[in-house]
Amino acid sequence: MLGGYTGKVLNIDLTTGNIEIEKYPDRMLRKYLGASGIAAKILYDRTDENTDPLGPENHLIYMTGPFTGTRVPSSGRHEITAKSPLTGIFGEGDVGGTWGVNLKRAGYDGIIIHGKAEKPVYILVEEGQVSILDGEHLWGLDTIEVDEKLKETHGPKTVTSCIGPAGEKQVLIASIMHDGKDARAVGRAGLGAVMGSKNLKAIAVIGSGKVDVADEEGLKECLKKSLPKIIANTQSLKQLGTAGGAVMAEKWGDIPVKNWSRGDWESIKNISGEKMAKTILKKRYFCGSCPIGCGRDIEIKEGPYKGVSGAGPEYETIGLLGSNCMVDDLEAIAYANELCNRLGIDSISTGSAIAFAMELYERGIIDERDTDGVKLDWGNGEAMIEMVKKIGSKEGIGELLGKGVKRASEEIGGIAPEFAVHVKGLELPAHDPRAMSSLAVGYATSNRGACHLHAGGFYFEKGVTMPELGYTEMQDRLSSEGKGQLTFHSQNIMCILDSLKLCKMLLFGKVTLTEIVEWIKYTIGWDDFTVEELLMAGERIFNLQRLYNVEYCSISRKDDVLPPRILSQPRLDRGTGDYLPPLGKMLYEYYQIRGWTMEGIPSEEKIKELDLDDRHVPLI
Numbered sequence: 001m002l003g004g005y006t007g008k009v010l011n012i013d014l015t016t017g018n019i020e021i022e023k024y025p026d027r028m029l030r031k032y033l034g035a036s037g038i039a040a041k042i043l044y045d046r047t048d049e050n051t052d053p054l055g056p057e058n059h060l061i062y063m064t065g066p067f068t069g070t071r072v073p074s075s076g077r078h079e080i081t082a083k084s085p086l087t088g089i090f091g092e093g094d095v096g097g098t099w100g101v102n103l104k105r106a107g108y109d110g111i112i113i114h115g116k117a118e119k120p121v122y123i124l125v126e127e128g129q130v131s132i133l134d135g136e137h138l139w140g141l142d143t144i145e146v147d148e149k150l151k152e153t154h155g156p157k158t159v160t161s162c163i164g165p166a167g168e169k170q171v172l173i174a175s176i177m178h179d180g181k182d183a184r185a186v187g188r189a190g191l192g193a194v195m196g197s198k199n200l201k202a203i204a205v206i207g208s209g210k211v212d213v214a215d216e217e218g219l220k221e222c223l224k225k226s227l228p229k230i231i232a233n234t235q236s237l238k239q240l241g242t243a244g245g246a247v248m249a250e251k252w253g254d255i256p257v258k259n260w261s262r263g264d265w266e267s268i269k270n271i272s273g274e275k276m277a278k279t280i281l282k283k284r285y286f287c288g289s290c291p292i293g294c295g296r297d298i299e300i301k302e303g304p305y306k307g308v309s310g311a312g313p314e315y316e317t318i319g320l321l322g323s324n325c326m327v328d329d330l331e332a333i334a335y336a337n338e339l340c341n342r343l344g345i346d347s348i349s350t351g352s353a354i355a356f357a358m359e360l361y362e363r364g365i366i367d368e369r370d371t372d373g374v375k376l377d378w379g380n381g382e383a384m385i386e387m388v389k390k391i392g393s394k395e396g397i398g399e400l401l402g403k404g405v406k407r408a409s410e411e412i413g414g415i416a417p418e419f420a421v422h423v424k425g426l427e428l429p430a431h432d433p434r435a436m437s438s439l440a441v442g443y444a445t446s447n448r449g450a451c452h453l454h455a456g457g458f459y460f461e462k463g464v465t466m467p468e469l470g471y472t473e474m475q476d477r478l479s480s481e482g483k484g485q486l487t488f489h490s491q492n493i494m495c496i497l498d499s500l501k502l503c504k505m506l507l508f509g510k511v512t513l514t515e516i517v518e519w520i521k522y523t524i525g526w527d528d529f530t531v532e533e534l535l536m537a538g539e540r541i542f543n544l545q546r547l548y549n550v551e552y553c554s555i556s557r558k559d560d561v562l563p564p565r566i567l568s569q570p571r572l573d574r575g576t577g578d579y580l581p582p583l584g585k586m587l588y589e590y591y592q593i594r595g596w597t598m599e600g601i602p603s604e605e606k607i608k609e610l611d612l613d614d615r616h617v618p619l620i
């Protein structure tokens, strides 16, 4: 029997209440690795072009990887996958915390949910026992209240994954939150709305078993070499969290300012990781098996936001709710972040939608009659907070903004779409392709829309190396040379990390592919596994997701684009000058390296090479 996997996945039909256990052949696990890869295959098998993302036929797939729940560093993670109601294409999110670890310890690799419950329910997985329980008393509660209530009912060891009021109301940028006040989010692509559409409020897990690996002692010995290196190379993440990157990002022109319309913004120092460390930081937070601990646990002890506590804002939240709205009040951002977590909305899409609305307000396209009297001026922290409340509650203009900037701009009409910054309907995260050129082709082609975590090339432009692929030094961030190739490699690596379940922060810890293959051998027991096979698996998973988008969602080159503002308006700041990324040139190189046609379609030869010509044969 393979190590790492429990070998059991729950299949729950909420319409009938039927619960079954699925087991996948070993060769399929080797082909798709786990988490993101296996979930993509299940979504490919069981949904299609006729699937309404908010219909009972959509599948909401929770999946761990073979490393989840083991001692492999930074592996306490799981993936949630579904057809996205925000973008209408492949949707997924990777998340840390302890929920996935507990699911594995309860004896399951994943949970596939489909159908729709007649009334609100929650699922309880307790040490192998599974039940669907009445959730009406939870409906209407925010995500932290749900966590507290379920801990009261099932005991303090209960770990939750749940939606807030936004998910219930099927707000298209609704998130799925985990671990209560520690607030780990599957934020992107509106998967909280999918959960809400199924009348599923929460999944509570309690697990205390052990995840068996092929060679526990061997793994322990092997990690003795890796851990000191990881810890030594991630000291700034430990000390300042991801928000520690904000000051450098502003200097490089990477962080968005004023709805992506300008550069240099001195006020970044007021909302940086350094500022957080000196003011509201209480302690660090660690996801399962993580030696880094980049999470921030904060507490505001006085002032208008007194009482805010728990998970502090990450870099992305600082960038979108902060600099992109020109709000330089760290405590206001921390409060808005807590509201996003409680209501269950993605802080990236929310910040982007508010900045978009602020620009429309400045230009006179909307006014106070549209905003219920809120003065949506740049830098107005109270107005930003009001908008978060409106979006999360689907009230007033919040109902429109909660549809994401693409749909909102189309409904407003006129020139509004010019100010909507998204790719394939997913708002850009807080990294600018005008500062990190690989992100141009990375955002344009990533399978869930604009996503730095899927693109990954910018890590190498920030100094990450990967000797097996020839990346031994920092890549030139303002050059398009070789960025098609870099994006090809980094997207495949992201698929590997998301499938085995490894945090991307390990890249800053200088973890190599060779080390990951060693961890696979000791964890799963595949003694003949190689770096080449690992890379092939990553490429296969990426292509399967692309084929989902091509075959079921009509995605092609016409959709591999960037917002006009990013393509044609330089930031003119000290970090980027007048640089604009030449997307067409990079895309040409990228399609060639991917083995896709110039229309962005995987070629038959490539499909065969990746052993995807049998993709229509179901997993089981």
Ligand code: SF4
Residues within 6 Å of the ligand: 074, 075, 076, 096, 097, 285, 286, 287, 288, 290, 291, 292, 293, 294, 295, 503, 504, 505, 506
């Ligand atoms: S580095 Fe941060 S996000 Fe990654 S696993 Fe550790 S605590 Fe979680």
